[in-house]
Amino acid sequence: MFKSLIKTSRFKLLSSIVLALLSSCSNSAEQKNQDRKPLVLNGTSSTFGLQAYLRWFNQLAVNEDIYAEIESMGSGKSISTLLKGTNDFAGTDDPPSSEEVKKAPKGLLAFPVTAGAIAIAYNAPGCDLRLRRSQLAGIFLGKIDNFSQVGCNDLPITVLHRAGKSGSTESFTSALSSMDQDWKNGPGNGRLVNWPIGLAVKGSDGMATALNSTPGSIGYIESAYVREPLQVAALENRQGKFLRPTQEAASAAVSTIRLNERLVGKNPDPNLGYPIVTLNWMLVPARGLGNNTVALRRSLEFILSSQGQDDAERLGYVPLPDQVRELGLRQLSRLKR
Template structure:
């Protein structure tokens, strides 16, 4: 069964982050530290859970602003945050341009659902049908075996790692899409209405009858349903944690821990890891706090929270490498 949760508006997510950071800790060491981070909306619910847990223990206090991967990367490049979060890893060229160096740490993973608001309609989409919807060539649910209802496409209007991964999959599904709209954090969509953040996307989908768009799977709730999608092996899967984990198991992250697979042969086909971006050097007196925070999020106890929130716990071999990456950053 697809995990669901109560949607939290983007503005409230920021308030929750500030609330999590506001308590006075009684512990020693890094208890008085305050870290500033910004970035991806995709993992925001689990990040805020982890950061609230840290604050409640009287340890590191983290203010995480859920502003989208693109905005988070820009703040990281400008060195106005202590860390950033992105569903799209930095390219080698972009990473080389970070004066203090960049260490990219996989933190959690999940599925990008094709969510729609049309109760009573059970969508089972081939890869070409999915592309056809976002090309504007398939415009009615009746073309997909459901009753007459116009399809109203919704897309992310902000620079988004979710968009990057979703459009990478569309490009892998269709050479025409790859040579046309293509892939990126922000593209020129052939059709549709824009919404900001996974939170804004989910809200728009809830409000518009017949709407269809893409969101992190834990945002599918209420009248929204998730379509079953065809994978490269020809099977159909929904974005459950089990099916996402099967697909993620086929991804080789490589030596820099930034690999992906936009069209796996097994499991749900649109999945992604999501990364925390840390500075290789220049962390100064924040170093201990950064390592304490992310050693906790990579702990077995914290990772065990992922499935209940609609995410996938990192595999043991990935966790080992991620913990080593956190240990590698310096003052």
Template sequence: MKKILTLGLSLIAMTAAAASAATITGAGASFPYPLYSKMFAEYKTASGNDVNYQSVGSGSGQQQIIARTVDFGASDNPMSDEAMKPAPGKLLHIPTAIGAVVPSYNLPGVTTKLNFDGKLLADIYLGKVKLWSDPAIKKLNPDVTLPGLPITVARRSDGSGTTAVFTDYLSKVSSEWKTKVGSANSVQWPVGVGGKGNDGVAGIVKSTPGAIGYVELIYAKQTKLDFGAVKNRAGKMIVADNGPAALAAEGVVIPADTRVSITNSANPNAYPIASFTYIIFYQDQKYGSRTEAQAKDLKNLLSWMVSTGQQYNEPLDYAKLPANAVNKAKTIIASMTYGGAKF
């Protein structure tokens, strides 16, 4: 009888735990997906709450949070005021990490890490530099024997924050790029083969001798792709890593809403194609059929991501948030309301 009673109490406890566990939904950037996968698995262990995150690209993440089909959107580029106009409520942004976008390439027989600068990358993506043996590439890599392979340009086919970061950088370093193409989640590419997500671009580069593509650092490392050093504003060739990516934000004034670009940093040791990645959510959480409990679950997750969760950034090749960004993020999270009242 005692065993039956104990079993019954255990079943009741398990049922209660299952009932109290929440599922938080998010969608957007592939840039932080490896990090978010780790974070959300650890968060479930810590809280019991599931986070269902779909890596569908920043553009889709922005659209889904406007449509209120997810609890949060994720984007590597912050939404502009114009982009937020269709939202039925005030949207907030918080950064969660800093990542680096690298020029990855597939050049059989070339074992020396290649050097790039902004003008060369712009000219490759403008279709002006077509061969790996082009004098512009040789000039930056005088000691490398370069093959006469044609360059296959790989780029994103979906609305992408990684694209926004990369094209933001190119627009800062090439007036021709800024005039002809510009910067956005989706642009009219002069040349190239499209892949969906960072993994799609990495896959094209991996399978295509002569290819070059821009991907978040962890995707290059996970797929064992070669990636180049990039000359920064101070004239130094910098290889992407946690430290140089973090330095891109050093000394940057973080605005109250945290929406800021850190590409082409003036810091002499910074990697130049770096960016915050953002979570986007509604300030007032009372909409549709949402309960206050759901609002609290989201708030708790966001608070954890900018505090305890930061320990997972560096092991996955993302930089942790600087203290000023953490403080701004905490202030934004604290401003969340439910039906106009703080909770």
């Protein structure tokens, strides 16, 4: 009986100590969260990557007390806004040129953060569209103006393209220039080109809305924005295979992109997978970050983590290859106060 009481007393004592330690740890963690001041960043994002940035910074607000006010715009305007020195970061799916980097008052670092496919979406119920390379260019050159010319029912085609300087336009027109000589010698490629035909719409959301509301329309849009009843065309790649922008096909193409020392690069005509893909970059000043240094570093650490990449994939984006993530994480050491 006496030994039993001793054991019981010891157990109660140990339990009290454990509970006290757990309570102390909990109070310490709560106090730490209360003491941590919220960090606020101001940024811009191309419409291509906007959904991913909103998801990432929602998670960062909950877990890290890092908040971001993000304005949506085309890639060209997103880059130019950062170059004026008024924002902390810029999201773009067209990397800055060497000339733009030279204009950056505090230097410029480009971090690949996600990737995606540019889908050819259309509003033609009952049409299973499979486009050869010359046919895709022919539609946007105005040579093909009816769905009956590409194996579907009689329905006039209404071409839609992006207004303003757009990274999606640069990716799409670069692909067309690689696929078709007439396009290369005509409109060419860039964030803004002289379209031979079509109606201009603003942003990826605007493109999705216009496609849904315009029977017979066809346009290019980041695949994460495509929702039923819209359909996407199967495109002929360099190997002669017809592929739609599935995760598997887009990932295969993204794996062919090679980056330079600034961590930027493209492949407008990959030999694997779906033929029109691009990375998305988060651009940040290289120096003079002051109190925002910690917030930017923590944000990029999360975005480039497995969890951050998984969050973007759930929205329809393509995760970065592991070696690209590692290059981005190593570059964090170059961020200076």
